[in-house]
Amino acid sequence: MFVQCHSKKPGHWGAGKTWAMLNQYYPGHGMPFARVQTLVAECAHCQKYRISDGGLVIPPKRTVLQPPDPWNTVSLDGVPISPADIHGNNHVHISKEMGSNVINLYAASAKTEAAAADAIFTHRAVFGPFTYLQSDPGSDYTRGGPGQ
Ligand SMILES: [Zn+2]
Numbered sequence: 510m511f512v513q514c515h516s517k518k519p520g521h522w523g524a525g526k527t528w529a530m531l532n533q534y535y536p537g538h539g540m541p542f543a544r545v546q547t548l549v550a551e552c553a554h555c556q557k558y559r560i561s562d563g564g565l566v567i568p569p570k571r572t573v574l575q576p577p578d579p580w581n582t583v584s585l586d587g588v589p590i591s592p593a594d595i596h597g598n599n600h601v602h603i604s605k606e607m608g609s610n611v612i613n614l615y616a617a618s619a620k621t622e623a624a625a626a627d628a629i630f631t632h633r634a635v636f637g638p639f640t641y642l643q644s645d646p647g648s649d650y651t652r653g654g655p656g657q
Contacts, residue, residue, distance in 0.1 A: 579608030
């Protein structure tokens, strides 16, 4: 009877709603409200997921690394765009100075290592030299590309 009213799908209600459902589906059940509160507090599913969820979650540690100067580190990524422009460029390479948040967009016909190298060269020509280059750990740029 308690299980039918407490943990029926989607279930695991609090004591108040479980008590109300007991009264609705089993009128005259004779179970005191304090007993319903105790059974809800002893429900293993409720203990794990509903009642004691308050302080158990460890907050993620966020670390924001600041480069030593605004022009030290540049990140690079490529994003497909649609539709292609009149020159057939359907990708854009985004290079960003991590310290100053200056962004350069470089349109290309594909997300290849050669186009990424052109994007980095354009970035250097416009904004000057930098020390570090960050990119995704995927294989788009590591097949023998801008690092060479
Ligand atoms: Zn429960």
